[in-house]
Amino acid sequence: MDNLPTQLSDRFSILFDAGDLVAAFSLIRDAVKVGSAEAIFLSSTFSRPRESIGEFEKRSLSEVELSAAMGYAPAQYRLGCYLQFGDFVDVDSVEAARYFELAAKAGFPPAMYEYGLALLHGVGLQRNHDEAISWIRSSAEGGDNTAAEFLENYRDV
Known part of the structure; x- marks a missing residue:
């Protein structure tokens, strides 16, 4: 398991910084489903449609904790x-x-x-x-x- 950022993070950051959240989420969706610590961490960085601030903060913290427990250094x-x-x-x-x-x-x-x-x-x-x-x-x-x-x-x- 890689515990440091890969090209996935680089590509995600380009899309995220350009404001293309749909493409950014699409990029990591499958990796999140299979339990990629990096993708789970990236998922923690932005809210979902209709997600309240409280819901986002709770999910984000949970994803950071999970990714950290999986050994992902940025998390x-x-x-x-x-x-x-x-x-x-x-x-x-x-x-x-x-x-x-x-x-x-x-x-x-x-x-x-x-x-x-x-x-x-x-x-x-x-x-x-x-x-x-x-x-x-x-x-x-x-x-x-x-x-x-x-x-x-x-x-x-």
């Missing part, structure tokens, strides 16, 4: 963000750090950065400066611009 990262900031769920910095770690170890650069920050500041886990900087560097090397900017400005590297 693990998103769930970590939800837990860190209290979006759709109660704040839980320990669980947030755990999800960031899972996604970071799978090779997802945004999660590497967040996991590094959690280690650096001791949020949800024990501080570890050297390991933190290593994860943030890996994130920057993986193309995360926020991590690269952080390293440019951080004085204690």
